[in-house]
Amino acid sequence: MERNYPLHQLTTWKIGGPAEAVFWPSTIQDLLTVWQRAQKAQIPLWLIGRGSNLLISDEGLPGIVVITTALRSIQWEDYRVQVGAGYSLARLAQEVGERGWSGLEFARGIPGSVGGAVVMNAGAHGGEMAPLIQNVTVLWPNGTIRKLERAELKFAYRSCSLRGHAWVLETKLALSQGNCEQILKNMKENLVKRIANQPLEKPNAGSVFRNPPGDSAGRLIEAAGWKGKTIGEAQVSDKHANFIVNLGKASSRDVLALVEGIRNDVQSKYGITLQTEVEYLEAKS
Ligand SMILES: Cc1cc2nc3c(=O)[nH]c(=O)nc-3n(C[C@H](O)[C@H](O)[C@H](O)COP(=O)(O)OP(=O)(O)OC[C@H]3O[C@@H](n4cnc5c(N)ncnc54)[C@H](O)[C@@H]3O)c2cc1C
Structure with a gap:
């Protein structure tokens, strides 16, 4: 457990104040022990993976932030x-592809x-992930560990019924037989497209807004004139308008100001309320 840990180091946006404490469990038992202690002492608990879809408040987070990145067990069976x-x-997608197993080509980037x-x-x-998931082992809110079959879960565009509810500990994915060379070629092509279209050279958190039904958030933001606009050190990317990049020392306030400005402007110009895809974490007041 480390105390007073700078959370900007754990997010791809490189934004976020300090956590009171952070913990990297390397086994499910370690995670469960911390979870139980925190529940008993009524300490706030947060869960982070690789921090690639998160905006963390400049004020940081109280309690314990649990980081999953050391939970890296892997067992291979037939497909x-x-x-x-x-x-x-991304690493799993590459390894699956090298075995000639198909299904995760979309995930390489x-x-x-x-x-x-x-x-x-x-x-x-x-x-997307949903069709590949055979089962998911989770820490349920009452502290029990359960294995849920795919039929027990609900998936939709960028959402799953487990989100904000249970902690995913591991999952079993079912792939299919494919052609290794073709899979690796597809993945490479997808990566080339990303490099061409996304501002990967600057810290970002991927798409900021979800695409509204039948439209693209990037198209609406660009049409509303926000491409390249800057608040503080946060900028609407001039390469892809649904990305906000950190020019150096952007704060969560800078990003939130852009998000609010875009949302209000797109709403008033096109009557569409954009929903954020990235998640904002802040201390509950
Ligand atoms: C350059 C770039 C490109 C991207 N491209 C895509 C893309 O093409 N498609 C796409 O879908 N996304 C994309 N993303 C967004 C992001 O990578 C995905 O949403 C990813 O699934 C988030 O995983 P994470 O481990 O980083 O989650 P985090 O950002 O750490 O957390 C996000 C949310 O998931 C929760 N969470 C994390 N791990 C667990 C767990 N084990 N159990 C329960 N809850 C958990 C957290 O509590 C939080 O609420 C992109 C991001 C970047 C920076």
């Missing part, structure tokens, strides 16, 4: 993989953890 929540999704990808139903290039 099935049982993998810990903290495993890198998504910088999250497997657990984060399950609860976000992460997806891209026409693929």
Whole structure:
């Protein structure tokens, strides 16, 4: 456990104040022990994977922030993989592809953890997590560990019924037989597209807003004239308007001001209320 830990080091946006304490469990038992102690002492608990979909308040977070990245167990079976929540999704996609197993081609450029990808139903290039998930082992809010089959879960665009409710500990994914060369080629092409279209050279958290039904958030933001606009050190990317980049020392306040400005302007110009895809974490008052 480390105290007074700068959370900006744990997010891809490089934004966030200090956590009172952070903890990296390397086993499910370690995680459970901390969870039980915190519950008993009524200490606030937060869960973070690879911090690629998060805006953390400049004031930081009270209590204990649990980071899943050391939960990296992995077991391979025939076209099935049982993998810990903290495993890198991009790395898993590459390893699955090298075996000639198909299904995770879409995920090679998504910088999250497997657990984060399950609860976000992460997806891209026409693929998503939901159809691959065979079961998920979770820490349930009452402190029990349960294995849930896919039929017990609800998935929709970038959402899963577990989000904000249960902690994903591991999952079993079912892949299918494919052609290794073709899979690796597809992944490479997807990465090339990302490099061309996304401002990956500056800290960011991927798409800030969800795409509204039948439209694209980036198109609406650009049409409303926000591309390139800056508040403090946060900037609406001039490469992709649904990305906000950190120019150096952006604060969560800078990002929130851009988010609010965009939302109000798009609402008044086009009558569409954009919903954020990134999640904002702040101390509850
Ligand atoms: C450059 C870039 C490109 C991206 N491209 C895509 C894309 O193409 N498609 C896409 O879907 N996303 C994309 N993202 C967003 C992000 O990578 C995904 O949403 C990813 O699934 C988040 O995983 P994470 O581990 O980083 O989660 P975090 O950001 O750490 O957490 C996000 C939320 O998930 C919760 N969470 C994390 N782990 C667990 C767990 N084990 N159990 C329960 N809850 C958990 C957290 O509490 C938090 O509420 C992109 C991000 C970046 C920076």
